[in-house]
Amino acid sequence: MSSLYEEISAPPAAGVPVRRVTLNVNGQDRTVDVEPRLLLAHLLRQGLKLTGTHTGCDTSNCGACTVLFDGRPIKSCTMFAVQADGHEVQTVEGLATQSSLHPLQEGFKEEHGLQCGFCTPGMMMAAKALLESNPNPTEDEIRWAISGNLCRCTGYQNIVKAILWAAEKMRGSSN
Ligand code: FES
Ligand code: FES
Structure with a gap:
């Protein structure tokens, strides 16, 4: 168990109640004490250092x-950390293995699917969910799947191409 009191930059004020939660993050159980108001995004970034x-x-x-x-x-950012108690969370850090990048990471590299990279982790996770339910998506289906993710740099075209690249590679490796 680790206490977020020691890890977050703004520890709770004295007397603020905390809740102990256990969630599985990228395959590893993590138990932490959190303020009920703490967002899941902030737990991941500040508490668990998954930036x-x-x-x-x-x-x-x-x-x-x-x-x-x-x-x-x-x-x-729309979920409280306490709501993740007992659930599984996968972040972009969970995509690669010790020895290889995930096909989505390769695809973004091959097809130049990023510029500043700020949107990229979210794009990849949205794309991963798509490819797990639909291994052979159309361009329109990809655009729909990432419609909740904004990119200020690329114009989206290369992101779509990157996801198509990954889909093809994943289909090939599953044959
Ligand atoms: S930070 Fe969560 S949607 Fe923008
Ligand atoms: S690459 Fe910069 S916001 Fe998408």
């Missing part, structure tokens, strides 16, 4: 904070 999950707006608009929650893409 690949970005926060761009904190108001559910940009999608930079997208993670998989029990396999479904959610905006982690």
